[in-house]
Amino acid sequence: MSTIMKLSPSISLIDGYDSNLTYRTGTYVLHEEKTTLIESGPSPSVSYVLEGLSALNIHPADVAYLIVTHIHLDHAGGAGLLLRHCPNAKLIVHPRGSRHMINPSRLIDGAKAVYGERFDSLFDPIIPVAQERIIELHDRESVNIGEGSTLTFYDTPGHSNHHFSIHDSKSNGIFTGDTLGVHYELLQKEGHHFVLPSTSPSQFDPHALIKSLELIEELNVDAIYFGHFSASYQPSLVFQQIREWLPHFVSQGQAIFDKQGNEKDLAETLHLMIQSELDQKKIPRSHPVYEHIHLDLQVCSLGILQYFQKQVQQ
Incomplete structure (x- = not known):
């Protein structure tokens, strides 16, 4: 329905x-x-x-x-x-x-x-x-x-x-x-x-x-x-909030890329940062929002690492 x-x-x-x-x-x-x-x-x-x-x-x-x-x-x-x-x-x-x-x-x-x-x-x-x-x-x-x-x-x-x-x-x-x-x-x-x-x-x-x-x-x-x-x-x-979080996404992506890490490494790093923020807001780690965030970070991490790969290729 x-x-x-x-x-x-x-x-x-x-x-x-x-x-x-x-x-x-x-x-x-x-x-x-x-x-x-x-x-x-x-x-x-x-x-x-x-x-x-x-x-x-x-x-x-x-x-x-x-x-x-x-x-x-x-x-x-x-x-x-x-x-x-x-x-x-x-x-x-x-x-x-x-x-x-x-x-x-x-x-x-x-x-x-x-x-x-x-x-x-x-x-x-x-x-x-x-x-x-x-x-x-x-x-x-x-x-x-x-x-x-x-x-x-x-x-x-x-x-x-x-x-x-x-x-x-x-x-x-x-x-x-x-x-x-x-x-x-x-x-x-x-x-x-x-x-x-x-x-x-x-x-x-x-x-x-x-x-x-x-x-x-x-x-x-x-x-x-x-x-x-x-x-x-x-x-x-x-x-x-975009101005706050976008530099974190990019800087963490740069660090993972420089270490030849993968999208899973980046997603995990970003997840820990976001989790820390939500902990401060007293959001329980069992909250269903984390299912959304997990799916989003998987795809976001791919995009960030692709961006840095393109910078190297240019």
């Missing part, structure tokens, strides 16, 4: 139960004249999205737009499948990502290299999207979805080169995908605001990420809507 969070009169969030975990990945629903979804999630999440739409009394045929912030499979892998159920919807995607939605073979190969035998359970099936159903929007372009509701797209690399963030004029909020990291809703529900960078393969660039953060900071938004997961209404705290 779907879990739906009402974030504002015009924005709902459907939990996609990514990796069979709650509060991990979701699909935003913008209740406007042109019903708009942001993030499909992976294909195994699509059934939850459809259940959520039904619970919100939205017929899939009434969806006008499906937007993906970037084309990593946990955000966009289910787009083709979801569009099969939403016959009138167009897919809005970053110009660097559209060809991979049309032909996802490289996406599939890249994900299999990272996730191995877990690929099928996490992402299968990956269905191509017909070119005529795709809209590319470039930096600072916008689309109107209802009275007083304009979505403006900002190129925000750092997590990936095919990433944009979407400003919503009605809420003065911005959908940031993974650019501003992961917001741990499980901790938020206990009164702890906690955000960590998302540094997954294969285009992580810490310098570009900080520039994207600065761009978003200048917009003076009231809310940040994360791909993982839900909203923060304390943008300044989001910026502070």
